[in-house]
Amino acid sequence: MAELHARNIVDYLEEQRGKLTLRFITCGSVDDGKSTLIGRLLYESKCIFDDQLKALENDSKRYGTQGEKIDFALLVDGLEAEREQGITIDVAYRFFATDRRRYIVADTPGHEQYTRNMATGASTAQLAILLIDARKGILPQTRRHHRIVTMMGIRHVVLAVNKMDLVGHDEAVFRKIESDYREFSRDAGLSTLVAIPLAAVFGDNVMKPSANMPWYRGPTLFEHLDTVDVGHSAARRSFRLPVQYVNRPNLDYRGFCGRIAEGTVRPGDAVRVLPSGRATTVKSIDFFEDSLPEASEGASITLTLADEVDVSRGDLIVAAGDPPEAADQFQARILWMAEEPLVPGRPYLMKIHAKEVTATVMEIKHREDVNTGARLAAKVLNLNEIAVVTLSTSQPVAFEPYATNRSLGGFILIDKLTFATLGAGLVDFALRRAGNIHWQALEVGKEQRAAIKHQKPRCVWFTGLSGSGKSTVANMLEKRLHAAGRHTVMLDGDNIRHGLNRDLGFSEADRVENLRRVAEVARLMVDAGLIVIVSFISPYRSERRAARGLFQPGEFVEVHVSTPLEECERRDVKGLYAKARRGELKNFTGIDSPYEAPVNAEVVIDTSARPADECAIAVMRHIEA
Amino acid sequence: MNHYQQLEAEAIEIIREAVAGARNPVMMYSIGKDSSVMLHLARKAFHPAPPPFPLLHIDTTWKFRDMYAHRARMVRESGMKLLVHTNPEGLRQGVNPFTHGSNYHTDVMKTQALRQALDMHQFDVVFGGARRDEEKSRAKERIFSFRSAGHRWDPKSQRPELWNLYNTRVRPDESIRVFPISNWTELDIWQYLHVEKIPIVPLYFAAMRPVVRRGGMLIMVDDDRMPLEPGEKPEMRMVRFRTLGCYPLTAAFDSPATTMEEIIAETFNTVSSEREGRLIDSDQPGSMEKKKQEGYF
Structure with a gap:
């Protein structure tokens, strides 16, 4: 990147403003060279400062696994305990930028016991890099990573076939892995899938095309990240605002604050408040000292309404002509994140957008083996397990299916006593109030009550x-x-x-x-x-x-x-x-x-x-x- | 939406969410540039009402004089309530960075003082301006970072944080530190200050200032409490600061940058990361992680 001078600052700021931020997750384990790859991305994009590089050289001698060479993995393994154990145990977020884009990387461990960490990292990512050791090919863990990231709604995948140097840069090895993955991911509904042969430790095909693999004509990793289109598909985008906070500084002002989850709003638009269904129109869109002519998805704004309708935190203000559903019984997928198992019939706090209600799992329809996808019977759900369940809530909740909108269809379950976050859920659809809902049999006595x-x-x-x-x-x-x-x-x-x-x-x-x-x-x-x-x-x-x-x-x-x-x-x-x-x-x-x-x-x-x-x-x- | 609008919208969402779930929230105010951004975001989040919480400054009594002046100005302009706390025990013992060393001074006058203030006021939500790009252990911290009784941070039992769904519930004695600008970088901060024309302490801009060279760092002689070592003589140099804290613990560096544009250009071209100018982080390996477990911000 070129030296910047103060006189160019206006141009520079203008350029920064236009840059898109891409959030992605890297899936793989230490052995696949994941931390090395991320360290390499930071290094190649010049996002390592001199003093950090100095510290890295010291650390490499002390903890490194690369002999006298710089161990890029140490750059990203943050916590001291982890550095000693040589594994990454949580989710870490890294920041870097190229001339074209800015990046936030969620770095999570790849082992099965860290499924919840990967799901956490994937929940805010638009793209996933699935890391594969070229010597080993597609492993059960690859299928697991694929399953988690696609379940969490990621539609853009990079298959990073790493350690090509250890298989003699052999094209046949790469092509076999690529076709294996294309085969089993065919039904996942991916929008983009690009496979890239890498040797992260040397930087091959990371920033610059590899001289060792002239047979590969596709983009380098950076070329792809800098250009991949992760925009919305052409689906309908109607206005939806989850109300986070009601601002009442005085009797004359009642503002409804939130971040627009979908669509665009303008003053005069007809809207509806859910779940009550009351209709009114938008009076103004306020943002600090300004009133805006319109606001779109992602903006944190304050709406005022033409009529005195009852609106509270947790309600949705939506386009009157295209309201989403509100329901109190759902089918959902749940990933359990706590040691204590999920038990049907036990009440949990459920948080979905800004709404908190009590929710109870009525029935575990089936558990999904996270490695094979096989459907299994289950009475309870344990740590890191995924299941399809039916769920009932204490009050109606306005929502969108997770596949339509992540922020209106994702929810967390919270323990009512300790307030620990126990699980994450994705709403599939609302259930009709009908006879096909079965409660798992429970003896009800003093203890249960x-x-x-x-x-x-x-x-x-x-x-x-x-x-x-x-x-x-x-x-x-x-x-x-x-x-x-x-x-x-x-x-x-x-x-x-x-x-x-x-x-x-x-x-x-x-x-x-x-x-x-x-x-x-x-x-x-x-x-x-x-x-x-x-x-x-x-x-x-x-x-x-x-x-x-x-x-x-x-x-x-x-x-x-x-x-x-x-x-x-x-x-x-x-x-x-x-x-x-x-x-x-x-x-x-x-x-x-x-x-x-x-x-x-x-x-x-x-x-x-x-x-x-x-x-x-x-x-x-x-x-x- | 452009990049800054995105960062701003995310931060405002976080601030509103935390306040909606809080019983007794407070915003840490250190007078530095990150605090300036935080204060500005809080005012945006609740306009036309003032932010529904006070500011809390943990005052070691060793801040730069310019910082105290700026604090007075910002409190006046925002109309917010300012709470100031100094560790009375440390004050009585005359704890200072010169005779007690940076570690002890920071522990008594910052970490312990912070815990005293939080205990005294029983805050359940505490806003801080930490960023994930600052330091390795920060990269793993949640935006809503849960603290058990005693303000301890346990990196191994953090609450999972998915999407933009933040678990704001705590039991009595527990609290949450909320970091709305987690996803900002240092450059983002400077650019936002520039775009939004947010006032900051003049020490960020280069000027002729009296400094001595100590342990490879330039330390400004801000008042007559600073004991000079034999042979040390303050010299006037054109310097500025990237971060501000206690003046004896904050290194200046040579810079000609006197305007915001020049600072951004310099920051962009710079080759050393922000915390190098703060002495406390380089005391020992994993030192920030250890301080955080003890309750440091």
Whole structure:
């Protein structure tokens, strides 16, 4: 590349602006010379700085596998642990440029245990370089790489037949590999496929044509990368904007922010909001301080609409005349990326464009062997396995099939508890709500109900004098549990005595019956998987013991709110103590009716000794332990 | 869309996505050129509203004086809230790069200070201006880079990141560092600054400045806290900086480039990569990777 002078800068910037960025992935293993090839691409495109080259020479002596020669692989094997092990274990992104194009390379390992890394790298790539060792030809790993990149939607493939120097630059070897690959990739729907014989370690056919292989008349690797057309096919491109963020700085402005996933939009265009289906027109397309006359695919913009329709994050704003489908049941392909297997019936968070819903795999139709493509039966899906599944979501989701649009048909599944990313999915099509959808049989019991709530069911029983602070602490506890994503319910005088137990008074017999019913209701709700918070004076030991007997060991948590009588009476929030002292209220616990303090409550708290919120935290700690 | 519009659109998408999923976001602001680009992108993402998060500057107290002046100006112009944090313990002990060495200074005044600030404010999303082309271990970092409790980065258990689908969920105590300009190169930064006419600290432009030569690097004598070694005498040279940090740890280089156009031309023609001017990266092999695992940005 020529020296650049400041006076040429305008031309230079103009030229940069026009450059296309091509994102590609390299598939192969260390043994195929993948890192060497990438290092060579960086070197040949002059994207290695002097100091990096110096460091590389040092590293080559220390870790290198090429003797005294520069080991280009070391340039790209980033993490120290990997350098020592001599393998690439993740996805790394490299940047380089030629006079014609800019490149982002996703560099991923090729072994089967890194299938998820390759899929990750392929998800944003437009082209794949499949690397083959000329000595070995097409291997099972080549078929696997081919399967992953085509599944992820890549339609442009370069078959890089490397190490030609080790087979004597023999044309017949190259032609055999090329025809083998063309044969098995025939049905993959590739738009371009170019095979190139290489010796990356020496640079043959990387930038310059190889003098060792005069029989090859095709493009060098760089010639091909610089010119291959990866533009859209002539398919229909209607406007689709996933709404990421609603911008409301004041009452007069409501902007819907997102990056256009497909098509073009202009002010005045008729649009529809999905999944609601409401119709309106585009008022303006705002971008920073400008209003734009039009915006197209890839632009991050803010739309304002003519009418006050309801639009939230996760909705799609689309061309009114050509809306995509919205559905809550799908057929999809899933690649599982976690150690913990995918289990049908278990709920996951699903993120598709800007929408998050709960999704459940109804059925694994079949698993696909990643090496052979064979269809296999499967009850669960393990790490790095691929399957065709049916999926149902908690709410309707607007989408496009993955084959039509990657950003509207790709999704990830997230663990509801740890929030780890567990899997990647590609929507094939929506299922009609019909009888051909079968749930895998599941026994549903307390454990299963609790499992989908990610919690252990509990009965937390608050006992203590009137005015001791039971309800205050119980309420705080419920708020804390709720904030932590727990499913709770509260049983107290307010919701039980006014309804279910309306027929009961305050005699000892009625108090016993009152508590018996409360305990039975609590048990049913624990069976439903809930954390039940009971807040009753419950003065008698025997009734509390009876209640405890309804639950499994550990499920019942007795919380004694031990605030002293004097303090409760001093507070006398409802004026009941005063009434009882005056004899206007009979059978009042602590005054003319006994309170039998628990002897071995799980938690004891005194709201006169510390703030109610600390008491709630103490109870919370016990439950969550 | 041209190349810059693409990079810009991607960064804005990332910033909006992170904010939509965040409880308490913040943007790291180091006053340097990458921070200037980040601030500009954030303003674009949320216009006509101001960005819905504050800026956080970890101040070692050893930045160039020009940087403090620029910080004041940008806070005034953006209307955003600025949080400044300095490690009070380090300040009390008088930790500085001269007597304590670059490693210890950086650990106490940057890495530990950052962790203190993040703990204190309980941020769940922290925007940073790191780029994948800067350094080898950065090349493998996610755009949404998950940190476990204690701010640790574990390169072996990063969340898979596919398409433009970012998992923004974290549990209490966990956080995410978000790098919207991951896919930019140094040249992209300069060109964007130029095209968008974004103001930057004058130290990036060449001027006559007092420097001493130390360990093969030109160090600017920015104030009287810098102890001169025997025989050292500041000389005036036409120099500029490619990156800005603590002045005793940031090397200047000879350059005649006084305009943005000249800087871009020089950057294009240059033959040494950006971090050579930062002393902390060359301390030991894999040093950036180690610092990142400890919580460094």
